[in-house]
Amino acid sequence: MKEVKLVGVSKYFGSTVAVDNVSLEVNKGEFFTLLGPSGCGKTTTLRMIAGFEKPDKGRIYIGEVLVNDLPPEKRNIGFVFQNYALFPHMTVFENIAFPLKLKKYSESEIRRRVKELLSLVKLEGFENRYPRQLSGGQQQRVALARALAREPDVLLLDEPLSNLDALLRIELRRELKNIQRKTGVTAIYVTHDQDEAFSLSDRIAVMNKGRIEAVGSPDSVFNSPRTLFVARFLRYKNIFEVKVGKDTVELFGRQFPLKDFNVEVAEGKMYVAIRPDTLHVYTKPPEEIGGDYIVLEGKLVDKLFYGSETEIYVNVQGYELITLVSTSLANTLKVGDNLYLLVSKKDLKFLTP
Amino acid sequence: MKLSDALYVFSKIVSYITLFAIIAYIFLVSFVPVIGAFALKWEFSILPEVWTLNNIKFLLEDPFVLRSLYSSLLIASITSVVSVTIYLLVIMFLFLRERSRWVHTFVEVSVLIPLMLPAILIALAIYEVYRPTMLGGTYWILVFAHLTIVSPYVFRNLYSVARMIDMKTLIEAARSLGAGVLTATYRVILPNIYHGLIGAMLLAFAVSFGDFEMANLLAPWQYRTVTIAIFQYFFKNAWNASAIILLVIIVSVLTSFLVAYLSRKALARYVEVVR
Ligand SMILES: Nc1ncnc2c1ncn2[C@@H]1O[C@H](COP(=O)(O)OP(=O)(O)OP(=O)(O)O)[C@@H](O)[C@H]1O
Numbered sequence: 001m002k003e004v005k006l007v008g009v010s011k012y013f014g015s016t017v018a019v020d021n022v023s024l025e026v027n028k029g030e031f032f033t034l035l036g037p038s039g040c041g042k043t044t045t046l047r048m049i050a051g052f053e054k055p056d057k058g059r060i061y062i063g064e065v066l067v068n069d070l071p072p073e074k075r076n077i078g079f080v081f082q083n084y085a086l087f088p089h090m091t092v093f094e095n096i097a098f099p100l101k102l103k104k105y106s107e108s109e110i111r112r113r114v115k116e117l118l119s120l121v122k123l124e125g126f127e128n129r130y131p132r133q134l135s136g137g138q139q140q141r142v143a144l145a146r147a148l149a150r151e152p153d154v155l156l157l158d159e160p161l162s163n164l165d166a167l168l169r170i171e172l173r174r175e176l177k178n179i180q181r182k183t184g185v186t187a188i189y190v191t192h193d194q195d196e197a198f199s200l201s202d203r204i205a206v207m208n209k210g211r212i213e214a215v216g217s218p219d220s221v222f223n224s225p226r227t228l229f230v231a232r233f234l235r236y237k238n239i240f241e242v243k244v245g246k247d248t249v250e251l252f253g254r255q256f257p258l259k260d261f262n263v264e265v266a267e268g269k270m271y272v273a274i275r276p277d278t279l280h281v282y283t284k285p286p287e288e289i290g291g292d293y294i295v296l297e298g299k300l301v302d303k304l305f306y307g308s309e310t311e312i313y314v315n316v317q318g319y320e321l322i323t324l325v326s327t328s329l330a331n332t333l334k335v336g337d338n339l340y341l342l343v344s345k346k347d348l349k350f351l352t353p
Numbered sequence: 354m355k356l357s358d359a360l361y362v363f364s365k366i367v368s369y370i371t372l373f374a375i376i377a378y379i380f381l382v383s384f385v386p387v388i389g390a391f392a393l394k395w396e397f398s399i400l401p402e403v404w405t406l407n408n409i410k411f412l413l414e415d416p417f418v419l420r421s422l423y424s425s426l427l428i429a430s431i432t433s434v435v436s437v438t439i440y441l442l443v444i445m446f447l448f449l450r451e452r453s454r455w456v457h458t459f460v461e462v463s464v465l466i467p468l469m470l471p472a473i474l475i476a477l478a479i480y481e482v483y484r485p486t487m488l489g490g491t492y493w494i495l496v497f498a499h500l501t502i503v504s505p506y507v508f509r510n511l512y513s514v515a516r517m518i519d520m521k522t523l524i525e526a527a528r529s530l531g532a533g534v535l536t537a538t539y540r541v542i543l544p545n546i547y548h549g550l551i552g553a554m555l556l557a558f559a560v561s562f563g564d565f566e567m568a569n570l571l572a573p574w575q576y577r578t579v580t581i582a583i584f585q586y587f588f589k590n591a592w593n594a595s596a597i598i599l600l601v602i603i604v605s606v607l608t609s610f611l612v613a614y615l616s617r618k619a620l621a622r623y624v625e626v627v628r
């Protein structure tokens with residue numbers, strides 16, 4: 001296993017900027033995920049690390065080695081494709097043995113290693129099947145075993161689970177994580193599915209239009225979005241435009257000193273996001289609030305029943321805030337009631353456009 | 354019996370009769386020369402009136418006939434190997450490098466052009482273009498001509514099998530596993546387009562072998578092909594010509610088997626399973 005480093009990497013397809021000045025460091029043995037919407041350049045970034053595409057600018061290192069000019073076959077990588085890409089004319093055994101034969105392993109070594117890999121991906125006994133005789137999930141396991149066969153320095157995975165149905169995807173997700181832990185291989189994973197990214201990864205990079213907008217642990221990426229795009233992509237609700245002055249900020253018609261908030265910004269247009277679960281609902285003005293909290297007064301405009309919880313819509317100075325309350329509480333409320341929303345200042349996430 | 358049942362039986366009988374008639378016709382047409390090869394006199398009856406082996410004897414004694422057979426085999430072999438190699442490269446380029454639908458369509462249509470033009474027209478064009486060059490007077494001029502007429506068959510065959518596999522991803526998969534481009538092509542792509550490859554080679558061979566129009570105009574004197582020989586003998590002695598045709602049929606069948614067998618063997622060395 002090795003670390004991977006990208007320094008100022010860009011890739012253009014004609015006039016499209018697929019990847020725009022991306023710098024990244026993936027540590028040894030880390031499970032690193034590139035997360036982002038369709039067309040944001042995840043695959044292109046991964047393919048450049050693999051050597052399938054050549055960067056137009058920047059440098060890529062695997063370990064200490066600058067690999068810009070190394071063809072894929074010289075990089076010692078493993079690549080798992082969305083559509084499995086098993087060799088149709090070879091059996092499961094032959095598929096997994098393929099990279100080992102190229103490395104001139106002896107017959108008995110190959111046999112031993114294939115056996116070991118098949119047990120790793122839980123496919124013992126499938127040696128003599130052809131890919132077309134396997135389900136999608138089984139094919140992807142074979143592909144994973146094949147990619148791990150020659151102990152790659154880095155394992156690259158491009159949406160490997162997205163062709164599988166929802167249940168299987170979750171099952172295989174856990175196994176994938178286990179296999180990565182067991183082998184200790186450095187893994188770079190591409191997906192547009194945030195649940196997948198957050199549950200699998202040690203660290204995540206969120207990409208937008210060829211750029212990286214956020215990098216960090218799942219916790220820090222999820223809880224501290226810095227840009228409007230990241231907040232929207234992570235399905236934050238309650239996102240509003242705010243005006244930031246020299247040392248004050250106007251929020252819901254009131255002025256607050258800027259130093260109260262965890263924000264380093266220039267003046268001008270910004271956005272603020274408040275997660276519904278950080279808004280606490282009171283029917284009377286809450287007492288004893290410290291300086292760390294803000295109370296927003298508003299009127300209930302709508303309720304949406306979701307089982308044990310109910311989503312309520314509260315109008316605060318013309319802004320509509322969404323939050324969740326228990327259904328039993330919601331049942332005591334009616335449209336037009338006065339409500340007080342308590343929110344911690346640190347839960348206001350300031351976002352650059 | 355209901356009317357619909359009767360209709361069903363009737364239509365079945367009609368289709369069998371039609372099928373039988375077509376097969377009989379094909380056999381008849383191909384067997385006339387086969388039987389003719391053993392005829393001395395054959396005018397008004399279903400089978401020859403006087404039989405002989407002299408036509409076969411003539412065949413084995415006349416140096417021109419054997420020489421022409423050799424020329425045809427040589428030219429057809431070169432044409433089939435060269436055309437399949439060229440179009441394999443073209444198709445790999447199309448599938449690996451060229452994403453534009455327009456380029457694909459353009460190539461698909463262009464290779465069909467020789468089908469629409471009369472062969473004699475292409476032959477004349479090639480004659481005009483190549484006669485003044487080094488190729489004029491060699492059999493290569495005929496190979497070049499044949500490369501044009503075989504192109505639709507070779508291209509179609511290879512293209513249709515190539516589009517059934519995801520060539521780009523398969524090559525990338527092989528490369529990510531440590532195979533160079535050549536190894537990837539040899540071990541992963543070729544075995545998967547094997548059927549198309551053999552089909553294309555056989556078709557190219559057959560088209561080149563069977564060509565008369567181009568050969569007649571372009572073949573140099575010492576490389577006159579077997580179709581020319583048949584044509585020339587036909588006016589001298591039809592039953593001698595029949596004997597040549599019999600020979601051609603035998604050779605064609607043998608070559609088909611040989612090509613299929615050899616390529617299967619060659620490929621089997623590189624992959625454990627060829628289906
Ligand atoms: N070979 C190519 N030729 C031209 N444009 C390309 C090529 N590959 C990618 N692009 C373009 O580059 C941009 C980034 O594509 P990329 O495939 O990296 O996105 P992605 O993040 O993987 O998206 P998805 O989630 O849809 O797979 C897109 O606008 C795409 O159209």
Ligand SMILES: [Mg+2]
Nearest residue numbers: 042043044158
């Ligand atoms: Mg992609």
